[in-house]
Amino acid sequence: MAELMNFSSDPQWRVKVGLAEMLKGGVIMDVTSVDQAVIAEKAGACAVMALERVPADIRKEGGVARMASPKIIRDILHAVTIPVMAKARIGHFAEAQVLEALEVDFIDESEVLTPADEENHIWKHAFRVPFVCGARNLGEALRRIAEGAAMIRTKGEAGSGNIVEAVRHLRAIVGEMRRLATLADEELVAASKQMGAPLELAHWVARNGKLPVPNFSAGGIATPADAALVMQLGAEAVFVGSGIFKSSDPERRAKAIVKATTHARDPKVVLEASEELGEAMKGLDVRQLDEKELLQTRGW
């Protein structure tokens, strides 16, 4: 059982996780136009997420949020040289097929969009393009990996500009991994049952002390210090959604968050990055939101 399931040596799986490895230490930025994509690339983003609306607007405007139009995605694919990601609805494998046909570099099966299936996520092993999925705890992360996710990110609370949920999810994932490492083989059986995660993956995590795929953070990152916080809590890269283009000076803020991510453990650099940034996005108190307004409870 030292080998991670039967797919760890599969070449397709290795190049999927390989691209996720290349994004480590970087910032993946939500963009809704070619202009924004170019600003993001110039600011040092290691990838962009092509969207029609950023999560803060999806939250405000309501309605059904779907995959972005192919035109927006294609324009962004042509405008930048860094990897381009796009979101599909949870369980909507036909949207994912369209995104694969568009040749995006990564698909985010995302709770930010309105779920298409309330029971099942996409069987991601069926695709050649890699997937990232959100998770709130270790069990959820391992279920997504079992389905073929090549990267995990915390869900946080997208579009809130509030880091509290990303911190909660990251601490949960990292803390549960730490606890698994203390368990004996026979105890891992009960632990995996309790988490609702495959035993092979729980065993791999217990013996290696980390997820078998890169572990990133998303959902509420709005400042350089937010990025430094999640990086020090164990994230290997960050996604910034509404935080950049909902601020008063996106270009400067984008660059500052990139800098703080690389130098997360160097407070002097994070300080430098935090100076003269203008207004951050306003943000929401997550505790004032109704349960039904939360995006993170979508998926299981």
Place this chain on the structure above:
Amino acid sequence: MKIGILAIQGDFEAHERRLGELGAGTGLVRRAEELEGLDALVLPGGESTTQLQFLVDEGLFDLLVARARDGFPLFGTCAGAILLANEVRNPDQASLGLLDITVVRNAYGRQLESCVTREPSELGAEPLEMVFIRAPVIERAGPTVRVLARRDGRPVLVEQGRIFAATFHPELSADPTVHAYFLKGVRDGR
């Protein structure tokens, strides 16, 4: 022997792990002063646009050019190879200009063209496993560049003096041959 790994962004930890397994001391480099006391530097895979910006902002760009001219060994993989090249195309991009090659970024296509292959090399009798991720293509290699392996007839592993580069990711393979060759070169002062 202590090998630095540029840790701005990318798969620097995979290089750190591999060099450690081969018995080398390692240190992560994010700022100019962290270059002190190192015997060589690895430029890892990642996004060359992101890495280039930090090299310039941190003053590492000019420092690396000066050190390399004094014989400081550098080893770049994928994005690292792009940074080392004399000329970068698709689009045109600034680079350290330490290796006489012309590199075309993302020349195989997007992520769907990423793959694992095996090709013969000058490093041993066994073919090398090569992991290509959104890889660049070396379109031209100058006369003093030694080509150590090719894919589809085009160079993928090259050296010129103390500069060594791969367009694939030996750090993501179980095969330590490429890193062992690099370390031997640093040790022997090749």
